[in-house]
Amino acid sequence: MTIVEFDTIERLLRDEDLAGVTSVLSTMSVAEILAAMRRLRSNRQALLYRLLDKDVAMAVFERLAPAVQTELVAGLRDEELVSLVEDLDPDDRVLLFDELPAQVADRLLHGLSPQERRLTTPMLGYPQGSTGRRMSPEYVRVKPTMTVAETLDRVRRVGSDVETVYTLMVTDEVRHLVGVVALDDVVLASESTPIGEIYRETASVTAISNAEDAARLCADLRAIALPVVDSEQRLIGILSIDDALTILEDAESEDAARAGGAEPLRRPYLSTPIHRLVRARTVWLLVLAVSAMLTVGVLERFEATLGEAVVLALFIPLLTGIGGNTGSQAASTLTRALAVADVRPADIGRVVMREAQVGLTMGAVLGALGWCIATPIYGVDIGNIIALTLLSVCTIAAVVGGAMPLLAKTLRVDPAVFSTPFISTFCDATGLLIYFTIASAILGLGSGS
Incomplete structure (x- = not known):
């Protein structure tokens, strides 16, 4: 987004030329829209967001800071809000619930579909700052006895609904973590090869462990996804490298703010x-x-x-x-x-x-x-x-x-x-x-x- 484009949007919003704003937004990418929103005051952010196409609005909402999401939520109708929250990944949904008033979060939780509520509710039971609240419960799980052909078929069936398909979790019959297998290793192996011959052991973290420590481990291992287990070593989720880097970025921002004698803003400066x-x-x-x-x-x-x-x-x-x-x-x-x-x-x-x-x-x-x-x-x-x-x-x-x-x-x-x-x-x-x-x-x- 250029300075001229932002100045144009700001002028159109100031003049209440909503048709003009909509026209400009239609030519912008999600990244450019996000850059524009970070520079706007909160009331104009909400107005700009309401003018977005539904699919674009969802993509933008997912990438906003939870504090900004909370302010946008206040201006949405219940049916719009439930639809928006339904489409969020479970870990992003938990972060939003942490920012919302308890009554609003509870109402939204009960408005979710049974499947999404089943994924979200256990995560809300973990302590604040724990890995359990930042993990994704959506992943591809395979068994050592499955062949490469069976594994690829499973990836095709569930791949669109999970956090990542590039690292597959390998467990036994009762979900105990055995290891992980990279998708490229699966693709390069013959179809009859059992997963038990190509998987590798890996480090894991517990759901109650500190999220920043888990993120640091994920980054140090250069892992695309780090398994998250319960106290009995049963697999319950994954921490993706994307989420790990976000956690570390937030931690660095918090430390930098406190080192300078201030509390972290947790949102863009110009929109604060x-x-x-x-x-x-x-x-x-x-x-x-x-x-x-x-x-x-x-x-x-x-x-x-x-x-x-x-x-x-x-x-x-x-x-x-x-x-x-x-x-x-x-x-x-x-x-x-x-x-x-x-x-x-x-x-x-x-x-x-x-x-x-x-x-x-x-x-x-x-x-x-x-x-x-x-x-x-x-x-x-x-x-x-x-x-x-x-x-x-x-x-x-x-x-x-x-x-x-x-x-x-x-x-x-x-x-x-x-x-x-x-x-x-x-x-x-x-x-x-x-x-x-x-x-x-x-x-x-x-x-x-």
Whole structure:
């Protein structure tokens, strides 16, 4: 979609020229329509959606964020809504139900056909954030005793109704997972070959496992589909690579938002109402404002010290900036390492030792540089204060920044919550406390009134 096309749609919507909008939409692809909707306000999104052809509307709806789907649902008649939800894949349907009010979701669930309700209801019973709520219960299942000819016949019969036909699930008579077989291996084998001779074993995940962990495993294995089993190793669904990548993308967006001191929007920026943007940021600002009072308290305690040696105030921005950035770097590195399973909470001892060495080395380098710059101008005492403070601050900030994500994971809190803003503020206060303590000792000053 070009800028001209979007400007044309926006102008036609503003002028309420619905016939003109319909004409323009008829020339656009689903991807172009989605791009246009992401740039429109919610009320105009709903109007644009109502002008789409039924088949196009279904394709567009499936690819919208659940939060946007929820707003569109509010403007649809019951018969339109039931038809729309009926055509969704079960996993997409569950995501939509999670966003809707409970009464609306329950009404829609009971309006589904018996077959679709049978597929959806068990998924709603799994915990939020679990693989069971993101899997697809629609897949091709074959047995080891089936021949290639029988398998291909089964694919032709049910292939149009499943998530993917490129990876087939192999189970025994009572649905215990045996392995998987790729469609290309089936096609290349002779028709009389039993599936038991060409399938391979595979990793699987349980329905109650964390969806992000399962998605990470699926991506690491480069698997088109990852089997999902129950506690008795019976196959109940698959996690496709498409859904896995969506889960990981959502997780990355959430971590990036929280690392920047905000809540994730879960919808396109330009279509997000102003009050939601404010709400996504204000809560974090309030939390950070309260934590920043630590810094104010430290400055107040050492007010007398500053009065006796005003030159110390000149280095406050430098020291707090370096301390905060050192802690944030360590936190970001460890948050990422946790996400890709490079480290576990049990590794906290090793992480602390490594970060202490990293922080000590960086502190020594920066401290030496600071001493060389400060000493000729402000004297040896100030140079020593800056050098020792940088050495201490970098070491402590690196240790705290590295340990906090692991502690958060242990407490079952999103590690990103303890990322950049919070740790930066904490390191500011700690760095000032170290700075004035060292300064008081070297210069022989009082620590406060």
